[in-house]
Amino acid sequence: MAIKSLDDLRKIKEQAKSTTSARHESGTQVIVGMGTCGIAAGARTVMTAILDEIAKRGLQNVSVMQTGCIGMCQKEPLVDIVRPGEARVTYGNVRPEDVPSIISEHLVNGRIVNDLVVAKL
C-alpha cells in the first residue's frame, strides 16, 4: 500500500471508516432477538445471514445488534429494522432465506416487506 496523494489517503480513509463503523453512531440498526427463545428458533443462523448479506452488498453505516426476549416468543426469530427518522419495524418468524429481501427492500430502499411484519413502533 502506497499513499502518494491526498486522494489515495482519502480512499483508504473511506475503507477504514467502514471497518470501524461499529464503534460510531451509525445510520441504520438491525436488531436481532437473541433471547433463549430466539436462539432456539434459529436466530443465530438469521444473524449470520444478515452479516453475510451486508458484506455481500458492501453496505456501510449499518450496525447489527442483539436484544433479549420481548415476549413474542412464538414469533421468534424476530428482526427489527430501524432506519434513522423512521418507525421501528419488527419482522417475525424470519428465516435465513427471508434476509436478502428484508435487507434489499427495507434496509436499502426503505420499502417495508409487509408479509413478514408483526409490529411497528
Place this chain on the structure above:
Amino acid sequence: MEKLARAHVLVCGGTGCSSSGSKLIIPALKEKLEARSMGSEVKVVETGCHGLCEMGPLVIVYPEGVFYVRVKPEDVDEIVENHLVKGRVVERLLYKEPATLDTVPSYDEISFYRKQKRYALANCGHINPESLEEYIGADGYEGLGKALSMKPEEVVEEIKASGLRGRGGGGFPTGLKWQFTRSAVNDKKYVICNADEGDPGAFMDRSVLEGDPHRVLEGMAICGYAVGSDEGYIYCRAEYPLAIKRLRNAIAQAEETGLLGRDILGSGFNFTIHIKEGAGAFVCGEETALMASIEGRRGMPRPRPPFPANSGLWGKPTNINNVETFANVPSIMRDGASYFASQGTETSKGTKVFALTGKINNTGLAEVPMGITMREIIYDIGGGIPDGKKFKAVQIGGPSGGCLPEQLLDLSIDYESLIKAGAMMGSGGLVVMDETTCMVDVARYFLNFTQDESCGKCTPCREGTKRMLEILNRICEGKGTEEDIPLLESLAKSIKAGSLCALGQTAPNPVLSTLNFFRDEYEAHIKEHRCPAGACTALVGYVITEACRGCGLCKKVCPVDAISGEVKSVHAIDQETCIKCGACQAKCPFKAINKG
C-alpha cells in the same frame, strides 16, 4: 470485502491495564469466540489507554458502547456467552460511580468522561494504535495533507492563531517557537519531540505515544514542513518500552506507505523520524540537556541564548516541543485554528491532559478544557477522595510545581493563574493529598527527587538542594529548630537565583509553596514536635489506654517486643523500642491503642 464485524470488543492495552492483566484477556476472548465460531463476526481490538486506569483492565463492547471494568480472564466466558451471543449485558462487571454506587452501563454516561473534552486523546482507547488504517479512518494524516497544500508560513500562522502553548511545562506559545526556527537561516534544521516525561505521577505523554503514536508523527511532520526541517528525533525514555515499540511500528508503517520519507503525498516535502532512547534522567527533559544527550554527550544543560531555534542539535536550528503539544497539531490543522481557539480561556487555549494520582477515586488521565476549576477535576471527574477522608491539598506541576490548598479549589486552571498561586501547569501531573498526608513530608519527597536528579553542574542546585533536604529530614524527625524555616527560605532564594536551568530554578518550589500554605504544619513539627497529619513516624507514638483488657494480642503481633504486661491487666509500650509500625493498633480488638 471484509465481512462486517457486528461487534467490536476493545481491550485496553495501555501500560496501566497491561500491568493489571489485560494481556491475558485478548487471547482468552479470541479463543472463546473461535470456539463459538464467532471469530469473524466479532472483532477484538487492542487499544491504547482510556484514562480510567484505576478500573483496569477495561473492556468496551460496541455497537452498544458497554463499558466493563476490572475484567479478569475468567470473566471472558460470561462476556462472550451472555453479551456477545445473547445480547445480555453482564451487570456485575459494569462501572459503578464511586459517589453514588450507581451502575453505569455506557461509556459516555460515566461522570469521569462526561466533563472531559478529548482532543489530544481523541483516539486513545478508540483505535488500534498498531494499525495505520484505523488512524487514517479517524481522519489521521488529513491535517498533514492540508498543511502540505498550504505555504509553510501559513502553517505557522495557523498554529499561532490557535493559541496553542507548550504542554510540557513552560507554556511558551508554540506558533512563535515555530516562527523562530523558521526564520533561522540554515540548510539543515531539526525537529525534536520531547518524550522524556519525568514528573512523578505524570503519564499523559506515555499514553499518547502508546495509544495514538501516528498522531505524534503527524504533528512532527507538520512542524517539519512549517519550519523547513527534513529530520526529526523523538527523545523517549527507555522506561517506556511499549511506547517505543509502538512508535517504531508506526514509523515503519508511515515510511512504508510514504507518509514519512521522500516526497510526502506528492508535495516534494521530505521528512524522516528517528527515536533516541534516553536513560530516564529527569534533567534530560530540559531542552539543552536533551540535545546534548542525543549528540551522545552527558545530559547537562548549557546557558541560553543561543536558543535551540538558532543553535540547537549539532549547532543547527532546532524546534523542540513536547508530545502533547505535537498531539494537538494535526487536529488544529485539520479543523482550522478557530475550533481550538474557541476552547479554554483568553490566554490559555484548548484542552489539557491531567494525570490524576494520589488519594483520589478515579486514578487516571483526564483531558479538560482550560479554565476548568480544580474542584471539578477532583470531585466531578476524579470522583473525590476515597474512604470518606478530607481533602487537604493537590500538588500540581511535579517537582517544579506547588501545592494548592482547599481554599484555592475554585481557581481557574490556566497557565497564568497557576503561576500566580505559586504553582505551575508543568506537564499536568496532579497528586491529590488527604488529611493523612504531612505537607513537610511531601516537600521532603520532592526535594529528595530533585536532589537525586540534579545533574551537579551548578553548585547552588547540587549543594543547595542537598542542604534543604537535610533540613527537611531534621524537621520530620522532630529535631528542627526555629532558625530552620528562615534558613530554608534563604536557601530557596539562592538556589532559584543561582541555577542555570529550570530544574534548579524551580526545585525549591514545593518547599516554598508548602511553607506558604501550610506553615503551621512546619511550626508544629519544630515547636511542638508533633506531626499534625500523623505521618512522620519519628513524631508519632502509640499509647495503650485504660480500655486495654490485657488480651495480649498486641504483644504477640509486635515485631520488636516493645509491649509488656500481665494477662488481664493494662499493657504498656516501651517508646524507645517501638518502631511505630502500627501493627498493634490494627490488631487490638478493643480499640485501646491510640496514635498521638
